[in-house]
Amino acid sequence: MSMECGHCGSEVKDGFKVCSGCGAHYRSNMKIFVGGILLLFLGIITVPDHLIAGLVILGVAGLCVYQGGSRKWYRHNA
């Protein structure tokens, strides 16, 4: 089984995380993921005092964890 590079459409062999055509990396974004985890804690400590703001932060945190944790094609080492 193989997959297509999300940037140039080249075929990338299974097990390879780097496109041989354009050099894009298939990976999760740890910076966004870790940022989401930190926001999660911030939201948890904010909720008791500021419910709405805390819930908004928790929503953003969940989005960051989800987006950062899912693997995508990155052209540059972001």
Ligand SMILES: [Zn+2]
């Ligand atoms: Zn490519």
